[in-house]
Amino acid sequence: LPADPVREARIRELSRAHVLTSWVAQKAVDPLPLAGGEGSWFWDYQGRRFLDFTSQLVNVNIGYQHPRLTEAIQEAAARITTVAPSFYEESRAEAAAAIAELAPAGMSKVFFTNGGAEGNENAIRMARVHTGRHKVLAAYRSYHGATAGAIALTGEARRWGSEPSIPGVVHFWGPHLYRSEFHATTEQEESERALAHLRHTVEAEGPHLVAAIILETVVGSNGVIPPPAGYLEGVRALCDEHGIMLILDEVMCGFGRAGTWFALDHWGVRPDLIVFAKGVNSGYVPLGGVVLSDEIAATFDERPYPGGLTYSGHALATASAAAAIRIMREERIVENSAEVGERTLGPGLRDLLGRHEIVGDVRGLATFWAVELVADRQTREPLAADKVKAVQQACVSRGLWPLVMGNRVHMVPPCVITHEEAKEGVAMLDEALAEVSA
Numbered sequence: 015l016p017a018d019p020v021r022e023a024r025i026r027e028l029s030r031a032h033v034l035t036s037w038v039a040q041k042a043v044d045p046l047p048l049a050g051g052e053g054s055w056f057w058d059y060q061g062r063r064f065l066d067f068t069s070q071l072v073n074v075n076i077g078y079q080h081p082r083l084t085e086a087i088q089e090a091a092a093r094i095t096t097v098a099p100s101f102y103e104e105s106r107a108e109a110a111a112a113i114a115e116l117a118p119a120g121m122s123k124v125f126f127t128n129g130g131a132e133g134n135e136n137a138i139r140m141a142r143v144h145t146g147r148h149k150v151l152a153a154y155r156s157y158h159g160a161t162a163g164a165i166a167l168t169g170e171a172r173r174w175g176s177e178p179s180i181p182g183v184v185h186f187w188g189p190h191l192y193r194s195e196f197h198a199t200t201e202q203e204e205s206e207r208a209l210a211h212l213r214h215t216v217e218a219e220g221p222h223l224v225a226a227i228i229l230e231t232v233v234g235s236n237g238v239i240p241p242p243a244g245y246l247e248g249v250r251a252l253c254d255e256h257g258i259m260l261i262l263d264e265v266m267c268g269f270g271r272a273g274t275w276f277a278l279d280h281w282g283v284r285p286d287l288i289v290f291a292k293g294v295n296s297g298y299v300p301l302g303g304v305v306l307s308d309e310i311a312a313t314f315d316e317r318p319y320p321g322g323l324t325y326s327g328h329a330l331a332t333a334s335a336a337a338a339i340r341i342m343r344e345e346r347i348v349e350n351s352a353e354v355g356e357r358t359l360g361p362g363l364r365d366l367l368g369r370h371e372i373v374g375d376v377r378g379l380a381t382f383w384a385v386e387l388v389a390d391r392q393t394r395e396p397l398a399a400d401k402v403k404a405v406q407q408a409c410v411s412r413g414l415w416p417l418v419m420g421n422r423v424h425m426v427p428p429c430v431i432t433h434e435e436a437k438e439g440v441a442m443l444d445e446a447l448a449e450v451s452a
């Protein structure tokens with residue numbers, strides 16, 4: 015890989031002067047200019063290659079520059095690049111049909127957006143119009159996006175800078191045994207107590223006023239937390255009891271990340287609305303959307319849907335989604351995610367628990383893992399920020415690019431990662447952990 019310091023310097027200079035970077039104080043960061051990528055690797059302008067265990071923002075499930083996918087986008091661009099939602103269009107029709115086919119039975123219509131946040135905005139709009147109710151219950155330890163409604167749903171610090179946010183959103187605690195709000199000691203206790211707490215929250219808010227409960231099927235950026243057995247089924251039953259819509263946010267956990275097309279496939283629960291984005295086309299062109307239950311879709315047979323976007327079902331975006339799904343199916347990429355997780359990545363990461371005192375918990379599935387770093391295994395006090403940073407830097411210096419969220423290292427490589435690359439990534443993290451102690 016040829017180094018190109020002149021080009022790198024110009025990108026840094028222009029970016030510093032003109033690009034406002036998300037979430038951070040601009041003077042506090044100095045992002046790496048990224049030059050290119052292929053498969054599970056990307057490289058910079060200094061001639062360095064990195065094994066990408068972030069999949070960018072957990073979205074490049076198919077890996078960088080998949081030749082069949084870039085070709086499909088080029089073909090679509092040669093046909094027609096953009097068509098308003100008020101027309102029917104072939105790519106949009108094909109993508110909607112392909113996505114609906116992956117969803118549980120009785121969910122056959124798709125509304126397209128440009129990303130996950132807009133997907134959640136439209137899902138709560140659909141639930142509100144369909145039920146005629148306005149409250150939405152969302153979990154603490156969740157991220158649902160950064161537009162007005164989606165950030166209101168978000169149950170963590172990223173919401174604080176946007177408050178006061180939209181009215182009608184109430185937060186509750188979801189299950190998380192490692193940091194239980196319910197003093198539970200087993201997964202079963204955690205599941206039961208989290209369900210009792212949710213029931214009490216619904217009752218205290220007035221079940222007849224609650225339009226929807228929204229959950230990430232597997233909590234993503236707040237810690238990779240799969241739901242304990244019985245939890246999703248219990249939430250579904252509670253929703254049914256009160257006519258509440260269940261929205262599952264599959265933006266991060268969908269399309270192979272959890273080793274299945276939708277993460278909800280693991281638990282066999284049919285929600286009323288599924289929100290997707292990211293892995294649907296691996297972000298090659300911005301795309302998100304909502305899959306509607308036939309009951310909710312029927313509401314909008316009779317009355318107008320009160321929402322829309324210039325780019326709802328954008329031709330390049332939907333062409334890339336239809337192609338990505340086809341490629342993922344033909345190349346068994348979802349199966350690969352499950353197999354690498356089960357045979358290599360999961361066992362390798364779990365092994366770190368026995369090897370490093372600062373590893374407090376390892377959890378996840380398929381290509382979706384969190385390694386939680388602690389100062390003390392007994393108290394579970396999070397490892398200090400400077401030490402987490404030292405682990406991150408030790409990874410980067412070895413050529414591994416991990417996703418650090420708070421005191422956790424999220425290990426979320428592209429779903430196309432090979433067993434060998436997974437081993438290599440775990441080995442680099444292992445060495446990095448050995449350099450840092452509590």
Ligand code: PLP
Nearest residue numbers: 129130131157158159265266291
């Ligand atoms: N929902 C979840 C679970 C996410 O992880 C994200 C993004 O990280 C979003 C929604 C928001 O998606 P977007 O950034 O495409 O708006």
